[in-house]
Amino acid sequence: MTEPPRPDPIQPADAEARALAQRLLGLHHAALAWTDPETGTPGISRIAFARDPDAGLLTLVSGLAPHFRALQAHPDCALMLGEVGDKGDPLTHPRLMIRARAAFVAPDDPARPLIRARWLDRSPKAAIYVDLPDFAFVRLTPISALLNGGFARAFRLSPEDL
Amino acid sequence: MTEPPRPDPIQPADAEARALAQRLLGLHHAALAWTDPETGTPGISRIAFARDPDAGLLTLVSGLAPHFRALQAHPDCALMLGEVGDKGDPLTHPRLMIRARAAFVAPDDPARPLIRARWLDRSPKAAIYVDLPDFAFVRLTPISALLNGGFARAFRLSPEDL
Numbered sequence: 094m095t096e097p098p099r100p101d102p103i104q105p106a107d108a109e110a111r112a113l114a115q116r117l118l119g120l121h122h123a124a125l126a127w128t129d130p131e132t133g134t135p136g137i138s139r140i141a142f143a144r145d146p147d148a149g150l151l152t153l154v155s156g157l158a159p160h161f162r163a164l165q166a167h168p169d170c171a172l173m174l175g176e177v178g179d180k181g182d183p184l185t186h187p188r189l190m191i192r193a194r195a196a197f198v199a200p201d202d203p204a205r206p207l208i209r210a211r212w213l214d215r216s217p218k219a220a221i222y223v224d225l226p227d228f229a230f231v232r233l234t235p236i237s238a239l240l241n242g243g244f245a246r247a248f249r250l251s252p253e254d255l
Numbered sequence: 256m257t258e259p260p261r262p263d264p265i266q267p268a269d270a271e272a273r274a275l276a277q278r279l280l281g282l283h284h285a286a287l288a289w290t291d292p293e294t295g296t297p298g299i300s301r302i303a304f305a306r307d308p309d310a311g312l313l314t315l316v317s318g319l320a321p322h323f324r325a326l327q328a329h330p331d332c333a334l335m336l337g338e339v340g341d342k343g344d345p346l347t348h349p350r351l352m353i354r355a356r357a358a359f360v361a362p363d364d365p366a367r368p369l370i371r372a373r374w375l376d377r378s379p380k381a382a383i384y385v386d387l388p389d390f391a392f393v394r395l396t397p398i399s400a401l402l403n404g405g406f407a408r409a410f411r412l413s414p415e416d417l
Contacts, residue, residue, distance in 0.1 A: 126298060
């Protein structure tokens with residue numbers, strides 16, 4: 094018994110989808126999925142998020158956060174951007190899912206001073222902890238992305254679309 | 256060289272933490288982290304969520320969603336519940352992270368009619384798709400949980416607290 098072929102429910106991105114993705118990339122928080130190095134099973138965290146003009150997709154992570162060690166051991170991760178409004182089915186509110194690979198920014202990375210300055214421009218309160226020794230900026234280099242704009246409106250995006 | 260012991264930043268749950276967790280469990284959507292069966296790397300999705308009085312933590316999944324096949328292959332997953340408000344640092348808004356194991360509810364499961372009826376009571380619009388052959392209810396049995404109530408306010412919860 095072979096199943097009949099199913100139509101691919103995911104469409105290539107159009108201009109409207111790319112514009113929606115750009116809007117979601119302007120959010121300053123995301124959900125991050127990672128692999129627990131002890132169990133090999135998934136973990137999830139809320140992260141601070143920003144798109145840096147030079148460094149790309151970025152987060153700032155505390156050494157106390159469980160995903161700090163997880164991303165050091167397994168850089169592959171996935172993030173989701175999107176808010177759920179007060180009304181309607183949460184699954185109809187748009188969200189952007191990005192498969193990414195994490196790379197820690199070293200304290201002496203020549204790009205760090207500008208990354209830090211731009212982060213503090215957006216989030217002045219981060220000045221309290223940004224220079225603590227166990228905090229680190231982490232680049233999240235996108236590998237692929239899926240935009241879900243609501244029921245039956247899914248689009249595949251390339252890293253260049255982000 | 257041994258590092259000095261660090262204080263455990265996670266506290267045991269108190270009554271206030273349990274009450275906050277209960278409030279977050281009343282939300283009807285969550286972020287779900289899962290393992291991609293093709294790559295072994297993390298994926299992330301938004302899911303519909305409800306706590307069913309008999310079946311426990313529950314979602315309803317379309318066969319077109321990438322986490323449908325992922326959860327069949329790797330039942331270990333993690334979900335995060337919590338909204339980010341308009342104001343302040345997103346990391347200070349409370350969220351509940353739950354490590355869980357997924358189990359699909361079979362179409363002929365004797366518990367399904369009541370699970371379905373209660374789901375439709377909460378989400379009448381789901382009547383459009385709940386009985387489509389590739390949709391399935393999935394129980395998410397909690398293994399452990401972490402409540403983050405804001406900066407430096409993290410609590411460990413047991414499955415019994417949920």
